[in-house]
Amino acid sequence: MQFFCFHLMPWDRLPDDFASHYDSAWTWLPNQLFDPAHGQTLYNRYLDELILAEELGFDGACINEHHQNAYGLMPSPNLMGAILARQTKRIKIAVVGNALPLYNPPTRVAEEFAMIDVMSGGRLIAGMVVGGGPEYYSFTLNPTFARSMYTEALDLVLRAWTEPGPFAHHGKHWRLKYVNPWPRPLQQPHPPIWIPGAGSKETIDFVAQRRYSYMGIPYFHIDFFQRNFDGFREACQKNGYTGSPSQLGWLVPIYVAENDEQAWREFEPHLTYFRRNLLKGLTIFPPGYTSVRSMARIHGALDKFLANVETRRDIEAGAYAIVGSPATVRDRLKEHSQRLGVGNLLGLFQLGTLPAELTRKNMWMFAKEVMPQLRGQ
């Protein structure tokens, strides 16, 4: 099992009346609510937390890309990746990922990822995503072309990394006469590819067919992960091989404290802020963003989405978050990760308003009292 510390870098100062006054934490949330002075504190604090992950023995740090929102303040995860390349020495830097259709032309992703890989000495994990539904509103980018842009861009990035340049690319969405990015990645033939997915069958089949790794997007009931990961393994079989646990990642909020009651007492208000405020507006599916069939399937799963789950009992039952004493967290993670068959655990150790000292305590207790026992698996 490999352990990653995933950071969303959320805005932690939404007004108290947010839930009643604003429809969404995304796209339309007035940016006057962002206070740059507090932003300076937050960015530096959050980066320190990822650097701490290396000191505590994690295998990697994960960052991701979102735009025009309070949920995650990283419109450019590659900036953060570049900082981590310099400020860490050992851990993997998993950028999961770049939203390919938002890069024009997408050879920018080949360039920037190669920069991070070279600077870090080959520690990049290259995540490539379609981008969240809200992104298509924020960029006024036609969601009905999301999948075909994504597929074309991904192939172009891979080709730019593996085929000697210059070469010409004539696609539906981009036409480039001279593709010849400098630098090239250090890892050969290219950095590992991780693809996060929210359960669309198209994505699962695609990742299995290419033998990349599939990261299950969080905040759904554990059964939803199970179905998707089982589907992934079936898709691997259909493609003539047995899927490896290292091809699967489970992303889940984790909070460890001295005992179960203390853990819930400390964590719950911050989880509630996250659920009620930051998730508001995330599950927006612009038309054509995914197939009508997948959309109907995801609509069906929304009743089992963290934003719509209120009680501690339901959160525990669905493993939406793993909260408790070291023993509790250890047992739950062991039980679920074995059943899910995952080889990568992507923990969210900071969520919502969780302050610095509790975040560090959480990470520290996890690293000392949970991770070692799970490592042997």
Next chain:
Amino acid sequence: MTVANRTSFVDVRGKKTQLMVGGQGPPLLYLHSAAGETDWTAWHDALGQRFTVYAPAHPGFALSEGLDEIDDIHDLAWHCVDLLSVLGLERVPVVGFSLGGWLAVELAILRPALVSHLVLIDAAGLHLDESPMEELFIDDLDRLRRLIFHNPDHPAAANFFPSSRTDPRLLMWLRAREATARVAWNPYLHDPKLPRHLHRVGCPTLIVWGDDDRLIPSAHGAYYAEHIPGARLELLPSCGHMAPFEATAECAALVQGFLHQPSAG
């Protein structure tokens, strides 16, 4: 009285196209809106009293296929050119509502000989800095209902969209949204080059608008009327974007009067 109608499929250069035909009289082409009104409604029936109404479903709507070959509104207009060719129709009156109105005016510019008369009802197609269109691509169906109907409690309003995630109409609704977004996401519901071509519309043109259209303000109707040679604008009082459904009789009477079809009695 409901006139006879039937739905079948025609092959339009490889695109399976759903076509509903009904009514009696000379032919009339009806181009539907983003809502995808491809079943026979009271509005189709009102037109069908005096005309044989040809009501195709655009690619990606209802059971029509071929959205993969549509990238923008001009591809959709060429599809209409091909469809009329398959049907052997030319010099027909074309009535377009909303998205269909935009499509109708593009068709009249592209192939003037195919269009004898043009009727644009609360048509998309333009961007006016001082009268921007509202956001159509919202998931909250109640909000959408309030946006496009002057009276959201109008019986037609309840019938238009699915009411929940489990409504069996949801799949067709999602298809309609996707097919609309394909041609109307960006530029949003308009063609930036359209204004410079409006002078090419050579046929008699009637423009009908709900005076309380909050999705596409009536200033858009006034712009069309001003820039299409000889066009006439009729505003419907206390009526929203969904004019053919909120004011069915008034809309039908305007169309019939404009097309000079005497009553069959």
